[in-house]
Amino acid sequence: MATTVAENPLVEGLERLPVHPTTLVIFGGTGDLAKRKLLPAIYNLAHEGALPERFNLIGVSRSDMPDDEYRELARDSITQYSRREPDEQVLDSLLGRIRYVSGTFDDPSVYERLETCALEYDEEAGIAFNRVFYLSTAPSFFPVIVKQLGEHRLDRRDDADVRVVIEKPFGTNLEEARQLNREVLEVLDEPQVYRIDHYLGKETVQNMLAFRFANGMFEPLWNRNYIEYVQITAAEDIGVGTRAGYYDTSGALRDLVQNHMLQLLALLCMEPPVNFSADEVRDEKVKVLHAIDAPDPERCNEMTVRGQYAAGTAGGEESRAYLEEEGVPEGSRTETYAALRLEVDNWRWAGVPIYLRTGKRLARKVTEIAVTLKPVPHLAFSQEGSLGVQPNQLVLTMQPNEGVSLSLVAKIPGTRMKLRPVNMEFLYGTAFLSQSPEAYERLIMDAMRGEATLFTRNDEVEAQWRIIDPILKGWSQDHESVPKYEAGTDGPTEADALMMDGHRWRAI
């Protein structure tokens, strides 16, 4: 007969809930992501006392090095990239819990040594640690590692939990994503799999849920009766930098639209979930994604625009064209800009165009969602002398300055009734002085805690690729040259053609 364990009465009121003792294994432990993000995030969690009471870390990578050398690599990474200056005592204590296993990811002996190492931690403590395997490797290794975990029976434990965190990109098209899901789920159960999209770990994105579902004033307006159109922008002012090797095989559509921007769209358009459990939230997001008609590849030029940056002036400095960037193949047709017009065909959103655009080397760095309301049915005021009276626009800014802004129309002081738009602004930074944790800190803790709300489910990933795949096909069949846009501008002028009558892109 199964016995149930009573709830822990001591957790009531605690901000930091207990997390089961955990051994975290980072595959790709010497890689760029581990050095720049993961190790510093783990240090910051340690500094704040947020890690599980008992915690171990094992780095796995190809480079051959002893534990001490890996600890020094971790120390250097943390010192260089941590958001706070490390406390030497905390850092030393953390490094004391780190070990390293070297070898290629397809080498069975790696997993044998890994298991030995993890079991030693268990035996030393006298408890079975949960295990979290973080796959911070090239995507081609994801199925290899998962298969090896299964073959070495590292995929589950009788008396503790095993979870696997998989970095993006999860496939490069729908078929690859499906194949990867099949291979992963042959070994693991879906609740064990945490597909990471670090964007979802940002406070700003999570705030969208609070904004929509904790403020009654917006819900009555949040539908096709009041909303004219929506535009989601994720603009960067930088170029590809040192990422040309990856970026040229990816492009803007795969890099940002397939994951981050469709997630923003889903959060914006989803119905209120019954509760905020992982599956309830993800169920609602998937419904939105399913309601978006996948474009016909033959006609995708009518609803998509791509572009590639040419030389120009960005941030006051001369900048090179994409094709002149180091590492970019000659004649590359990879898009550095993508704009889409989508529709969510459901009761709430039918007929409301949703415009998405992202790009590199644009005028400035900004991520925002602008919701434009329908105009008033009749403007009784004279337009003469009024300045640009526009429908109300609600702008949710994710970065750089997170906030909410509502454009209103107000009377210009004076003896006549002349109007102009004004902004009512709220900046989160002025209302919460606490520092937001880095996205990776939040997501690593959630994975260790078994909280999957901010991770992408298998059907969600496939639903995202279902929308993107036809666009990729359409673009690959289109042999016209990719439109160029000058660096430091708002992108190619061709994107204006996506806008319906009376709609226009916001200035970046």
Next chain:
Amino acid sequence: MAEFVWSEQDTSPGRIEAALRELLQQSYAEDAFVPARVLNLIAVVDREWRGEVENRLERVGRYHPSRTIICSIDPGRTTLDAVAVLSGPDAKKAGELAIGSETVQVECGQEHVPRLDALVDALVVTDLPTVVWSPHRHPEAVDAVLPLVQVVLIDSIEEPTLSDAVARATRLSEEAYVVDLAWLRSTPWRERIAATFDPPLWRGELGKLAKVTVRHHPDSPMAGLLLFGWLCARLGWQPGSFVEQNGSLHGRASSRRQEVALCLEAEPRQSAPGLAGLAVETASGMRLSLDRGPGGLSATRATSDGRLSEWTVLGASRGEAGILGEGIRQALLRDPTYRPALAAAGAMVQ
């Protein structure tokens, strides 16, 4: 650093308020910074220790409140002098928000204390939570501003006796939400006790707790008492009275299964206020100890079969500035477990 300053001797609340509005207009005109709008903090201090309090507030770093009103009490004074300073950050990073802070220092006399509410009412930012903190006691000043505030920040380790500390915190809790730094000093320890007994394997041991010993800085028994109160309240123990024996405080609590021995011991070697360590024993023979150590808390667990396990619970010390900053942050949150813990602590010092 952008800074806008106004000062006046023999002034009035109305003139200070008008000056603040003027300074804000100047800062808007120069686009110097955006005023933070988190909370108002009224600090009531002795004039001679004002500098020390200002230093403590400066060190709380990112948890600095939006508008700080320092009422500095100089007993013989009959007029008000005031200085208002609006200032932005030292360096404004490109693309980032520069958030300013506002500080008003008001020199007042003892005769102003009974009507301190009339003085500060004009100076607080409307519609923001208001917190009062009176580190040099002045209970009458706190009482005066209670109708204006939502939160009282106290450090009950500063009261002369445990029963005084419990009585004052209890009375204030009836009027406003209390953030008690003594309670926050016990937070990491409470978190660790909760985490220790969280794995299903160990959770059953919670019902078998037989003895808990808490060691504390000689001036901080209240932090330990609140931790005991928390255990009683959360685990449904009936607390009994404490008695002093050999310089330590001993008491008992009745759980459903057995009596639990409780002991508060001063640790003279500890320099920082707060707790120094704790030890827990269960009727089945499990023992757990947690002690301050390098890089976190040094933990030791001995199981009933004699197996010993040692580890470090990672975490950096917050320091006194960190505790105060945490207190200000907690003013925006609500902890439902403090008042039951305080009530149980009260039963132990009756």
